[in-house]
Amino acid sequence: MEIRKVQISGGSSFIISLPKEWAIKNGIKKNDKVGVIEARDGSLVIIPKFKGKERTIEIDAEGDENYIFRLLLASYIDGYNIIRLRAKEINSFIRNVVKKFIKCSIGCEVIEEDRHSIVIKDFLSPSDLPFEKIIKRIVSVVESMHEDLIYAIRSNEKRILEDIISRDDDVDKLHWLVSRQYNILSRNIFGEEVFTNYPLLSRILERCADHACKIAEGIKNFNKISSSLEEKISSAELFALKIFKLSIKSFFDKDLKKANECIEMAKKINEKCAKINNEAIGKDAKSIIYIGQISDSIRRFSEYSADIAEYVTDYVIGLKE
Numbered sequence: 153m154e155i156r157k158v159q160i161s162g163g164s165s166f167i168i169s170l171p172k173e174w175a176i177k178n179g180i181k182k183n184d185k186v187g188v189i190e191a192r193d194g195s196l197v198i199i200p201k202f203k204g205k206e207r208t209i210e211i212d213a214e215g216d217e218n219y220i221f222r223l224l225l226a227s228y229i230d231g232y233n234i235i236r237l238r239a240k241e242i243n244s245f246i247r248n249v250v251k252k253f254i255k256c257s258i259g260c261e262v263i264e265e266d267r268h269s270i271v272i273k274d275f276l277s278p279s280d281l282p283f284e285k286i287i288k289r290i291v292s293v294v295e296s297m298h299e300d301l302i303y304a305i306r307s308n309e310k311r312i313l314e315d316i317i318s319r320d321d322d323v324d325k326l327h328w329l330v331s332r333q334y335n336i337l338s339r340n341i342f343g344e345e346v347f348t349n350y351p352l353l354s355r356i357l358e359r360c361a362d363h364a365c366k367i368a369e370g371i372k373n374f375n376k377i378s379s380s381l382e383e384k385i386s387s388a389e390l391f392a393l394k395i396f397k398l399s400i401k402s403f404f405d406k407d408l409k410k411a412n413e414c415i416e417m418a419k420k421i422n423e424k425c426a427k428i429n430n431e432a433i434g435k436d437a438k439s440i441i442y443i444g445q446i447s448d449s450i451r452r453f454s455e456y457s458a459d460i461a462e463y464v465t466d467y468v469i470g471l472k473e
Contacts, residue, residue: 228253391417
């Protein structure tokens, strides 16, 4: 282990120099950016640019659209930098699958194409978008989806429901990026627990967005929602959103008290959802299904928020070791 002297610049910035051999080996040059992450034990992990560590995979473009798309997405999430898609002939069908994949990924572009192959390259380095920044963006989108749900219910603005549903694609794209970043970094920093909370949180947030879509779809199926049902759905969704925001705050603040408050609040959601379900009494079969779908999604939205809070409790207690 090398010992480095800490210096202070400008009266506020603490500076240490990087080992020359390490910088040369990793291709670090003047004005390059490196990632700095705090580990559980308080030590800092420095993430260099991943030059010279490109991973390439070749895929046969055989099968239907969904199958080829899944292969591309799986390769992207696993951390491959270059994806080579091969076929007897690159036709419009394959090009459309590639266009769909490029739209659903972040940082990927087609760099080569001929009659028999398409080469896709990822230009995004993990140091360009830190985990916390991506997570905060996902949180922002999920919150806006559920806030707009409440507004759409109260104002009967069904066009907003379509916009809410479309935003689920943005959450999916960011969730896949978190998974990709995690896979890339975990290959370079073995066993670092500092990363494990972000993919978990990202997955839970993605499910919270899914349930915003399900609620929006359920509401869309009604020509007119009664004032009584509107009030009960709005009340439950507003309460669930409050739980969600508290769980996110407890995560970033590492606050055990807020986490516990969130878990206790989530226990009360069943009562509010039961009131929604009571509105189904005397309704036709389709309305009963839609009301049940809305109620179940609000309940599960709250439960996922409680899952975040429970994770915070386990994580913070682990830090005390």
